[in-house]
Amino acid sequence: MAKKMKTTIMALLSTVMLSSTLAGCTGTKEEQPEEASTGEESFYSAPFENGKYTEPVTISTVFPIQSNVKFKNGENIENNVHTKWAKETLGIDIKYLWTVTEQNNAYETKLRLMLTAGEEMPDIVVYRGNPALIADLIDSEQFTDAGELFDKYASESYKNAMAQHPEVWNPLMRDGKRMGVPILENAYNNDPVMYIREDWLKKLNLQAPTNLAELETVMDAFTNQDPDGNGKKDTTALSVGFKNNLNTWMSDSGWIFGMFGAMPNQWNKTADNQLAYGSVQPEMKPALQKMQEWMDKGYISAESGLYDEVKATEAFTAGKSGIIVGPYWMTGWPLPDLKANVPDAEFKAYPLPAGPDGKIGRHGTAISSGAVLINKDMKHKDAFFVYQNYLFDHWANPESETFANGFAKGYDYDLGPNGEVYREQQSDQIPGGWVDAIRYTLTFDGAIVPDLLMNTLAKLADGAEPTNQYEKVLSERLPEQIQAAKIVVEQQDAVMPEMFTGAPTATQLSRGDMLGKLEKEILNKIIYGKSPVDEFDTFVEKWKSSGGDKITEEVNAWYQSVQVQQ
Numbered sequence: 001m002a003k004k005m006k007t008t009i010m011a012l013l014s015t016v017m018l019s020s021t022l023a024g025c026t027g028t029k030e031e032q033p034e035e036a037s038t039g040e041e042s043f044y045s046a047p048f049e050n051g052k053y054t055e056p057v058t059i060s061t062v063f064p065i066q067s068n069v070k071f072k073n074g075e076n077i078e079n080n081v082h083t084k085w086a087k088e089t090l091g092i093d094i095k096y097l098w099t100v101t102e103q104n105n106a107y108e109t110k111l112r113l114m115l116t117a118g119e120e121m122p123d124i125v126v127y128r129g130n131p132a133l134i135a136d137l138i139d140s141e142q143f144t145d146a147g148e149l150f151d152k153y154a155s156e157s158y159k160n161a162m163a164q165h166p167e168v169w170n171p172l173m174r175d176g177k178r179m180g181v182p183i184l185e186n187a188y189n190n191d192p193v194m195y196i197r198e199d200w201l202k203k204l205n206l207q208a209p210t211n212l213a214e215l216e217t218v219m220d221a222f223t224n225q226d227p228d229g230n231g232k233k234d235t236t237a238l239s240v241g242f243k244n245n246l247n248t249w250m251s252d253s254g255w256i257f258g259m260f261g262a263m264p265n266q267w268n269k270t271a272d273n274q275l276a277y278g279s280v281q282p283e284m285k286p287a288l289q290k291m292q293e294w295m296d297k298g299y300i301s302a303e304s305g306l307y308d309e310v311k312a313t314e315a316f317t318a319g320k321s322g323i324i325v326g327p328y329w330m331t332g333w334p335l336p337d338l339k340a341n342v343p344d345a346e347f348k349a350y351p352l353p354a355g356p357d358g359k360i361g362r363h364g365t366a367i368s369s370g371a372v373l374i375n376k377d378m379k380h381k382d383a384f385f386v387y388q389n390y391l392f393d394h395w396a397n398p399e400s401e402t403f404a405n406g407f408a409k410g411y412d413y414d415l416g417p418n419g420e421v422y423r424e425q426q427s428d429q430i431p432g433g434w435v436d437a438i439r440y441t442l443t444f445d446g447a448i449v450p451d452l453l454m455n456t457l458a459k460l461a462d463g464a465e466p467t468n469q470y471e472k473v474l475s476e477r478l479p480e481q482i483q484a485a486k487i488v489v490e491q492q493d494a495v496m497p498e499m500f501t502g503a504p505t506a507t508q509l510s511r512g513d514m515l516g517k518l519e520k521e522i523l524n525k526i527i528y529g530k531s532p533v534d535e536f537d538t539f540v541e542k543w544k545s546s547g548g549d550k551i552t553e554e555v556n557a558w559y560q561s562v563q564v565q566q
Contacts, residue, residue, distance in 0.1 A: 043382070044382050044386075045057070045379065045380045045381065045382050045383070046380060048091075048386075051089075051090070051390070052089060052090045052091035052092075052386075053090065053091030053092065053380075053383070053386075054091065055091065056087055056091045056092065056093040057091065057092060057093065057379075057380040057383050058092075058093045058094075058095055058123075058379075058380070058383075059092055059093070059094050059095070059123050059124060059378075059380070059383050059384060059387070059442075060095045060096075060097055060122040060123045060124075061094065061095070061096060061097070061122045061123060061124050061125065061126065061442065062096060062097050062098050062099065062100075062107075062110070062111070062122055062125065063077055063096055063099045063100075063126075064099070064100055064101070064102035064106070064107030065077055065099055065100065065101050065102060066102045066439070066444075067101075067102065067103070068436070068439065069436075069439045069440070070435045070436070071435065072411070072432040072433065072435050073432060077096060077099050077440060078096050078099070080437070080440055081407075081408045081410075081411055081437050081440070082407075082408075082437055082440035082441055083440075085408070086387060089390070090383075090386055090387055090390060092383050092386065092387055094442070097122050098110070107127075108127075108129060108130060108133055111125070111127065111133060111137070112133065112136075115136055115137065115140055120142070121137075121140070121142045121143070121373075121375050122375065123374070123375050123378040123379075123380075123384075124372055124373065124374055124375065124378070124384055124442070125137060125143075125372070125373045125375075126183070126370070126371075126372050126373075126442055126443055126444070127370050127371060127373070128183060128369040128370030128444065129369075129370060131171055131501070131502070131503050131504065132503055132504045132509070134171065134172070134180065134370065134371050134373075134503070135503030135504075137373055138172070138174060138179045138180065138373065142375055142376060142377075143179060143180070143373040143374055143375060143376060144179075144374050144375070144376035144378075144381070145177045145178065145179065146172070146178055146179060146180050146181045146372070146373070146374050147169065147172075147177060147178025147179075147181075148177070148178075149374060149381055149382075149385065150162075150178070150181055150385070153381075153382050153385030153386075153389070154385055154388075154389065155385075155389035155392060155393055157389075157392045157393050157396070157397055157449075158385075158388060158389055158392040158393075158447075160449075161184060161392060161396065161447070161448070161449040161450065162182070162184065164187075164367075164449070164450050164451050165184075165187070165367040165368075165450055167367070167501070167562075168182040168184065168367050168368035169182060170501050170502065170562040171368070171371075171501045171502055171503065172371055173561075173562055179373070180371030180372060180373045180374075181371060181372040181374070181384075181388075182367075182368035182370075182371055183368055183369050183370045183371060183372065183443050183444070184367065184368060184447075184448045184449070184450050185365065185366060185367055185368060185369050185445075185448060185450065186365070186448055186450060186452075186453045186454060187365060187367055187450040187451050187453075187454060188364075188365055188454040188485075188488050188489060188492065188495075189327065189328075189329070189365045189453070189454065190249050190327045190365040191327065191328075191362055191363070191364060191365050191488050191492075191495065192252045192254070192255055192325045192326055192327060192352065192362050192363070192488075193325070193326070193327070193328055193349045193350070193351070193352070193484050193487050193488050193491075194255075194323065194324075194325050194349065194350045194351065194352050194353070195316075195323070195324050195325070195326070195330065195335065195347050195348070195349055195350075195484075196208055196218075196322060196323050196347065196348060196350055197222075197227070197322040197323070197345065197346065197347055198346040198347055198348040199344065199345055199346040200222060200227040200228075200322045201218070203227060203229075204221045204222075204225055204227060206218050206221060208348075208350045209350075209353045210351070210353055210354065211353050211354045211355075211358075212259055212290075212353060212354070212355050212356055214353065215353045216299075218237070218322075218323070219237035219238060219294070219297075219299040219323070220237070220297070220299070222235060222236070222237040222299075222321070222322035222323070223235060223236060223237045223297065223298050223299050227322060228319060228320070228342075234320060235320050235321060235322065236298065236299065236300060236301050236315060236320065236321045236322075237294075237299040237300070237321065237322055237323055238294070238299055238300050238321060238322075238323045238324070239251055239300075239301070239312050239313060239315050239316045239321040239323070239324040240252070240253040240256075240300055240304050240307075240312055240324075240325075241304055241307030241308050241309055241310075241311055241312025241313075242304060242305055242307075242524070242527075243305060243306055243307055243308045243311075244308055244309065245264070245265045246264045246265060246279075246523070247263060247264050247265040247266060247278075247363045248265075248309050249309055249326070249327070250309040250310070250312075250313065250326040250327065250330065251307070251309050251310075251312030251313055251324060251325070251326060252325045252326055252363070253291070253325075254361075254362065254363045255325055255352045255360075255361065255362045256287055256290065256291060257278075257283070257284060257287040257361070258352070258355075258359065258360060258361020258362050258363075258494065258496060259287070259352075259353065259354065259355025259356070259359055259360065259361065260283045260284075260286050260287040260290075260355050260356075260357075260359065260361075261283040261355075261357075261359050261361060262278055262281055262283035262284045262287055262361070263278045263361055263363060263496040264278045264279040264284060264523075265278060265279060266278050266363065266496075266498040266499075266500075267498060267499045267500035267555055268281065268496055268499060269499050274556055274559075275499050275500055275552070275555050275556050275559050276552070277543075277548065277551070277552065277555075278496075279519050279523070279543075280539075280540045280543050280544070280548065284536060285533060285536045285537075288523065288526045288527060288533055288536055289533045291526075291527045292526060292527055292528075292529050292533060295527055295528060295529060296529055301315060301321075302528075305524050305527070305528065310334070312324075313326075313330075313334050313335075316335070316338065317334055317335065317337035317338045317341060318338075318341050318342075319338060319341055319342035319345055325352070327488075328349070328454075328457075328481055328484035328485045328487075328488050329481065330484075331349070331478050331480045331481040331484055332478060332481060335347060347480075348480070348483075349480065349483055349484035349487050350487065351487050351490070351491050352491060352494065360491065360494040361494055361496045362491070362494050362495060362496065363495075363496060363497075363498070364495040364496065364497040364498065366498065366501070367450050368501075372384065372442070372443065384442075387442065388442075388443065388447065391441065391446045391447035392447040392449075395407070395438070395446045395447050396446070396447035396448060396449045396452070397449075398452065398456070398468050398469075398470030398471065399468055399470075401469065404469040405421050405423075405469075406423065406437075406438075407437045407438045407446070408437045410430065410431065410432075411430075411434075411435050411436075411437040412424070412434060412435065412436055412437050412438065413430070413434075414429060414430040414431070416429065423473075423476075424436075453474070454485050454488060454489050455489060456470070456471055456474055457474055457477070457481075457482050457485035457486065457489075458485055458486040458488075458489040458490070459471075460474060460475050460482055461482045461483050461485065461486035462486065499559065500555050500558070500559065502555075502558040502562070505551055505554035505555060505558070506554065507547050507550040507551045507554055508551050508554070510547070511546065511547030511550075511551070512551075514546065514547075515543055515546060515547055515548060515551075518539070518542065518543060518546070519539070519543065522535060522536070522538075522539040523536075523539070
């Protein structure tokens, strides 16, 4: 591998140096110095000088337009400041075969229709979401070994970002080949932290809880001692919503199970290096008993089983509950609604408390959310890496000044008469308003170095002065958000990651929905006190005999296979 990389780098250096020399002598576009200079395979598939193709090359693709993607100046996804940038800066002409609004899974549906009809895929397909669709796309045999291309074409900054979490390749492995390039996300971005009504703590002369016993003291007071002072018993201690899952992205209750060493709704690693489904592990039972107690005592709303992640936040933001658990970014949305509804209210982020045996557990954040699949017949396969390399070298790199203020002036930033920078918070100072142009990029968010964002926020929270533009921009975030990020990073040892990231197994596809309904029905009955806690044992046996054991076998076969490949 080292020899191959060395050869590639030498070929690239030779190409760039000779390109510059020839360009300086003639100024023409006709030279193709790569082949003439090295005698080796040309590094680029088309003439390339000074960081761009001398004649534009095309990348064809398709794209889902999310509801948070806005346009201005009469632009659309096919023709906008990003597509113009790609052509002018890199010599890459991005052509969209079709686009669709990302509602009701329209993007996934349209891709599936293409698969069913046997239609030819575009040069690249970028997809975030259902791993089953990614697997089906790979199995269509229209896409090439992306790992081989990554090794050849990715820049060092791109490779370093990917190397922070090499397990991101696991879902894309087929017979030892990496059949797609993972789309990287910010580590810890959705890991939970605990928010508590600080003014309620002060009013009731309480301290923030650090363990289960202290937590229950606070919960009892928030429920029974009229913390909002209206003379009514109309408050609850904790906002959770488990209509969809117990372990979820906001209004989370996964941490309750984490206090007992369990994490439901995901596959956990066991002491003997096997994977076990969290919802059926023995540690679930005492946690379910605890939730049953809290429901009985009114610490959590009787409607919690009907609330999704967003609905469950409303009691907290309305000033009627005192604790909620979710990501650090909740400080930007929806928690500020609390101040709008209760002007004197205060909230503050705290570490998750420890359970009876000192355990703290929380779910993690997936480091990859999807993949870029590259058509095996794509004429200019290097073009995707030229594009993504630039973004990793300049957008994601905190030392780069290329995108010092944002992606594009007049879109996600503008400059005032004295050089002041207007961003989202000063949207009214940007003609036509602020729009997030980086959302137009092929991989949705430009480029992300997984460990950079949260670690930088934690460093700033500790009082470090920003040393570059990237850190300066982050330092302007809400102070409470920076503090919440620090707590998330400080409790990183509590993360219980989802260990199964492969495509759904055969038995998951055939029995998964039935087992999921069974799980939700029984666990909710236990929490609501409609079934005794011992019903959990009966559920586990039924889950195992109804396909769970087979799924466990299949999941572990995948897990062992990716460990061998690593």
